[in-house]
Amino acid sequence: SARMSRRKEFLRPLFEQFWQSLSACAALPKSLLGKAIKYALGQKEAIDKLLEYGAIDISNNTCEQAVKSLVIDRKNFLFSTSVAGAEANAIWLTLIESAKANGLDPQKYLTKILTVVPQLGPFPTESELEPYLPWN
CATH class of the missing domain: 1.10.287 (Helix Hairpins)
Structure with missing residues (x-):
């Protein structure tokens, strides 16, 4: 290359x-x-x-940019009213960033999983959830 x-x-x-x-x-x-x-x-x-190996970036700038919002949001989690609230924020942020990293529109992705996953029942199996992972 x-x-x-x-x-x-x-x-x-x-x-x-x-x-x-x-x-x-x-x-x-x-x-x-x-x-x-x-x-x-x-x-x-x-x-x-x-x-x-030409396929790998020689700097970590791409990774740094990808986690920038995580660092900013981590500071915001300090002001969550509970540990559970901070964990919920982290879960949502992980879903959003995972969607972005896989080339998906986060809003469309979240709408899809919030519409489909509840229909799987109260305890879906890993194999039932797998098709809805952002890389699938």
Whole structure:
């Protein structure tokens, strides 16, 4: 893929230079710099694999954006009047974010499950609920 080719052409040389610089850096192992270098070198194998596989983003920006609303809502849960209320908010938010992550309109998805799932009876089985999971 184009992403993989660009990673090999541009990023691989930069990371090789970075690893060499870290290896040559003289820092006391227990110092903050020494700990940072040890941590970075410990990530080398994973980053090298990432450079070989073009389908995965090299940053976590996409994930950060996806959980941003969770972080904001978590602050709002502090003002729930009960633990049960906060749990209910978290469940609804999870349903909404799961629908978004699977390319569904959250309002349509929630309308669908609120219409269909109650008709399954008081204790639906996992196999009865499975078709209504957002990724299905």
